[in-house]
Amino acid sequence: MRSVRRFLSRLGHLVTRRAQDERLREEIEGHIALQTEAHLRAGLSPMEARRQAMLKFGGVEAMKQDYRARRGLPFIENLLGDLRNAGRSISRMPGLAAVIIVSLAIGIGVNTSIFSWIQLILFQPMPAVSGAANFLLVEPRTETGGYAGASWLEYRDLQKQVSALRDIVASQMVPFNVGERGQTERTHGQLVSGNYFSALGLKPAIGRFIRPEEAERPGTEPVVVISYDYWQTRFRGAPEALGQELRVNERDLIVIGVAPREFQGTMVPLKFELWVPATMAPALLGGTRDLEDRTMRAFSLIGMLKPGATRQEAQAELSTAMAQLARDYPEASAGIGGEILTFWKAPRGPQRMLISGLAVLQGVMLLLLLAVCGNTANLMLARGSTRQREMAVRVALGAGHWRIVSLVLSENMLLALLGASLGAAIAVWGTTALRVAPMIGVFPILFQTKVDGLTLAFAILLGAACGLIFSAAPAIHLARLDPQDGLRSNSNTPPRSGARKVLMGVEVGLAMVVLIAAALFLQSFRSARQTDPRFRPEGVLLAAYDLSGRNPDEVSERQFAARLLDHLRSLPDVEAAAIATNVPLDLHGIPRRPFTVQGRVRTEAGQDRAISNTVTPGYFKVMGIPLLEGTEFAGMGDRTAPPQAIVNEEFVRRYLNGADAIGRRIQTRGGSFAIIGVARNSLYDAFGEPTQPAVYLSYRDRPQDQGEIHLRTRSGNETAVTSEARAVLRDLDPMLPLYDVRTFSQHIERNLFLRRIPARMFAVLGPLLLGLAAIGIYAVVSYAVARRTKEIGVRLTFGATSGRVILQIIRENLGVITWGSAIGWVLALVISVRLMTKGPVNLPVFLGVPAILLGVATLACWIPARRASRIDPMAALRHE
Amino acid sequence: MMVLKTLDVLGPLHGYGIARRIEQISGDLLAVNQGTVYPVLLKLEQEGAIASEWGASENNRRARFYRLTREGRKQLQVETQDWEQTAAIIARFFEAKAEDLS
Numbered sequence: 001m002r003s004v005r006r007f008l009s010r011l012g013h014l015v016t017r018r019a020q021d022e023r024l025r026e027e028i029e030g031h032i033a034l035q036t037e038a039h040l041r042a043g044l045s046p047m048e049a050r051r052q053a054m055l056k057f058g059g060v061e062a063m064k065q066d067y068r069a070r071r072g073l074p075f076i077e078n079l080l081g082d083l084r085n086a087g088r089s090i091s092r093m094p095g096l097a098a099v100i101i102v103s104l105a106i107g108i109g110v111n112t113s114i115f116s117w118i119q120l121i122l123f124q125p126m127p128a129v130s131g132a133a134n135f136l137l138v139e140p141r142t143e144t145g146g147y148a149g150a151s152w153l154e155y156r157d158l159q160k161q162v163s164a165l166r167d168i169v170a171s172q173m174v175p176f177n178v179g180e181r182g183q184t185e186r187t188h189g190q191l192v193s194g195n196y197f198s199a200l201g202l203k204p205a206i207g208r209f210i211r212p213e214e215a216e217r218p219g220t221e222p223v224v225v226i227s228y229d230y231w232q233t234r235f236r237g238a239p240e241a242l243g244q245e246l247r248v249n250e251r252d253l254i255v256i257g258v259a260p261r262e263f264q265g266t267m268v269p270l271k272f273e274l275w276v277p278a279t280m281a282p283a284l285l286g287g288t289r290d291l292e293d294r295t296m297r298a299f300s301l302i303g304m305l306k307p308g309a310t311r312q313e314a315q316a317e318l319s320t321a322m323a324q325l326a327r328d329y330p331e332a333s334a335g336i337g338g339e340i341l342t343f344w345k346a347p348r349g350p351q352r353m354l355i356s357g358l359a360v361l362q363g364v365m366l367l368l369l370l371a372v373c374g375n376t377a378n379l380m381l382a383r384g385s386t387r388q389r390e391m392a393v394r395v396a397l398g399a400g401h402w403r404i405v406s407l408v409l410s411e412n413m414l415l416a417l418l419g420a421s422l423g424a425a426i427a428v429w430g431t432t433a434l435r436v437a438p439m440i441g442v443f444p445i446l447f448q449t450k451v452d453g454l455t456l457a458f459a460i461l462l463g464a465a466c467g468l469i470f471s472a473a474p475a476i477h478l479a480r481l482d483p484q485d486g487l488r489s490n491s492n493t494p495p496r497s498g499a500r501k502v503l504m505g506v507e508v509g510l511a512m513v514v515l516i517a518a519a520l521f522l523q524s525f526r527s528a529r530q531t532d533p534r535f536r537p538e539g540v541l542l543a544a545y546d547l548s549g550r551n552p553d554e555v556s557e558r559q560f561a562a563r564l565l566d567h568l569r570s571l572p573d574v575e576a577a578a579i580a581t582n583v584p585l586d587l588h589g590i591p592r593r594p595f596t597v598q599g600r601v602r603t604e605a606g607q608d609r610a611i612s613n614t615v616t617p618g619y620f621k622v623m624g625i626p627l628l629e630g631t632e633f634a635g636m637g638d639r640t641a642p643p644q645a646i647v648n649e650e651f652v653r654r655y656l657n658g659a660d661a662i663g664r665r666i667q668t669r670g671g672s673f674a675i676i677g678v679a680r681n682s683l684y685d686a687f688g689e690p691t692q693p694a695v696y697l698s699y700r701d702r703p704q705d706q707g708e709i710h711l712r713t714r715s716g717n718e719t720a721v722t723s724e725a726r727a728v729l730r731d732l733d734p735m736l737p738l739y740d741v742r743t744f745s746q747h748i749e750r751n752l753f754l755r756r757i758p759a760r761m762f763a764v765l766g767p768l769l770l771g772l773a774a775i776g777i778y779a780v781v782s783y784a785v786a787r788r789t790k791e792i793g794v795r796l797t798f799g800a801t802s803g804r805v806i807l808q809i810i811r812e813n814l815g816v817i818t819w820g821s822a823i824g825w826v827l828a829l830v831i832s833v834r835l836m837t838k839g840p841v842n843l844p845v846f847l848g849v850p851a852i853l854l855g856v857a858t859l860a861c862w863i864p865a866r867r868a869s870r871i872d873p874m875a876a877l878r879h880e
Numbered sequence: 881m882m883v884l885k886t887l888d889v890l891g892p893l894h895g896y897g898i899a900r901r902i903e904q905i906s907g908d909l910l911a912v913n914q915g916t917v918y919p920v921l922l923k924l925e926q927e928g929a930i931a932s933e934w935g936a937s938e939n940n941r942r943a944r945f946y947r948l949t950r951e952g953r954k955q956l957q958v959e960t961q962d963w964e965q966t967a968a969i970i971a972r973f974f975e976a977k978a979e980d981l982s
Contacts, residue, residue, distance in 0.1 A: 009926040023944070027895055027918065030943045034896040035914070058913025066919045 082410035104419025107369035109426025112459040127448040128263035137341040138301035149297035161321040164314035165303035167199035186739040189274030207257030215277040224253035228261040230273040249284045271446040286551030294332035371510035375776035377470035382783040412471040420463025505820030511773040512824030518762035519845045525759040534682035536624030537744035541718035544740045546706040557703035562636035567728045578619035579707040598664040611694035622712045630677030633698040643701040645673035651693035774860040782864035802869035809865035884956040892947035
């Protein structure tokens, strides 16, 4: 208690220090005056009286020192003093400080932005849901490794049988057409189980959520919960929205509540607007048998572990339950097991892909930050050496090594933390800029990245780590200083500083790695736009339709597609039209289907898989993919031809060893098809992909309830036919919206979005790093040259030409730089071979980057070297 | 403790007075440097045992007067008791003769 009080009081003294000093001085004076008077009264002479008084009082300065030490907190005072000193010395070198702070800020800002993505996906995967990362996915899994989804009845069974999880939640993503006939709008929603909102622990913004009993009996409760954004845009945020009716898939649903602001559903990053009880499925989806049929695996399940339960227990229970279901319902569940997955490993959705990409990006950016640190360390070291005298004086006056270290440390930490705060600001700006992601593919996507406590902590931690890293070298260097040496020597024999050179080498090496990575990435991005996709995207308009709300049968699906195509082809500006289930170069990729083909025996375990797209006749004409052999698919109305397939060249090469493919049979889960043609290879998933085998099936044989319309226009002006295409669809079915209308080029651009972000980062950071490396080298060399002025002067007087001096200086420094960059180069090579491309090494990058880097390095050496060679020998010798 | 007792007996006093008083009471046996009283005063003030304010000294100089606070009085009491106890124990050790122990 007493010590606490003392501590507080001492803390208080920090503020009032000056006044306190004054007070003590006055007290001492008063004391001595009184004592002197006492002596005077005792009859001493004034001089003697004062002398005696002083003697009696004792050592004034020692007492003052003791007093001060007791009064305040020397540790904190020192720290404040150091900080003040740091502030002063930083303001004395504004240029250098600016370079350091800005480079650190950019490094930290970029890293923090990337981290905010990673932390969003790993730690906060469902915005507005607290502890969302603890949710586990419950995924039925087929023998072949596919994640099949769960049926409603299965969900009910699992809910009872997997007791290690509390409140398993089921949801199904459904597209809704909202609005009156002829002017419907496509909106995405989820059909959810009754416990959906309560299990997620959400509170409605207004109104209430779906009650458990509202998802018990089929079709009884026409209620809907809307998203906050939807409430704002459609109802202008009016509370009267509650109780209003919303026309969804030609049914009236009553709005009962609004979800919390940031909530976007349980399948992030997809953003949903409506949540409807799962029991409404038959009413909304044209009498679907989703709720009774165990083969309709449409639901995704998530759940959280009960307190005390382990994931192993949940997995064991799930396996038992799934095995039981497989015995009870062999036709629906045979061969289907179950797997518990962490949330971010969702088999549907881009999290997995993003995480691996982001991890690589983060790694590269951390390297960049390390290079920045190396650079800063070098600059500080160079500067620190010029301060040797100052430090020597400090040591000579009695500063301990720790005081010196803490002096340097506080200066660097101040720089680092300034950098970190600016970096955090950059990250805030960066993440908000990135939040505005466009709709990707058919689905609205939203990444709610933001800079929160964790990300801020990350930024500050990075800053502190940087500060420590680049303080280490100068601090050690200065603390080891011999004060006598520092005071005496005045640049006569400069200590050869190995540390600086090693640092320079390391920095150049790191720069090399990062620059090569950046160049590789940029080049792959650039080539993405220049590569020939081997089909003709120009002049093609894409648009999607979806009949799934009608729950149509195969006959009506086939008829609808046939009629739609007939109408579209009759438009004057349409050269060719086709429908396909998948569009190449989509962000989500095209599914691969397992198959067996006649004449191929697979020796190893597993299954052959090929890209699979179901297309209507005319597809190859629209896409400009020539058929190399055989014929086009039979017409949509043909009822006699057997099921057909067309394969690509790669398929023939890989699976049939180039033998004649026509007439062979191909067997997939969907049935048996005869190969009738061979199409040219083209790109399917991404630019730069290795050639992939592909199978095209005919829409005639396998009609689908949704499709992507491909229209090739005569004029080449594809947007012109948009309204005509819309009119065609409205004529066919007034309730059906045409959505996601875009030109093929737009489609490609949009799907390069995720690669464009890092591309931009690299485009900015690459030159920046190069500049930093140059500044670092420049600083080291010019410092070294400055210290050797005398030596150079001697050389020049003895007849060395300035050219030789320059050459020698460059040679000396370039040695280290070459070593560093060679190591970096090898490192980058290993990384790129291991991680990035499987193709041949990208020679232009691996030769060009070192050339540029070494060129810049040489220039950075040359400038100070030239300056040194121009000095007047006499002046140099008189230097001291 | 000596400082506290001094202030207890004499009331508010300045640093010089305290130093003098300690010298007098101890019969000049404790001839320490008078300056050392100030760090002690500071410690006591930080602990809240004494308080100080400016006042005029006998020679009409500005001087800082220290006085005992309630806290200080309590502390003095406790310490006096402690001291007396300790002293009593020590005294008994000195009085104890060999035969008493057997």
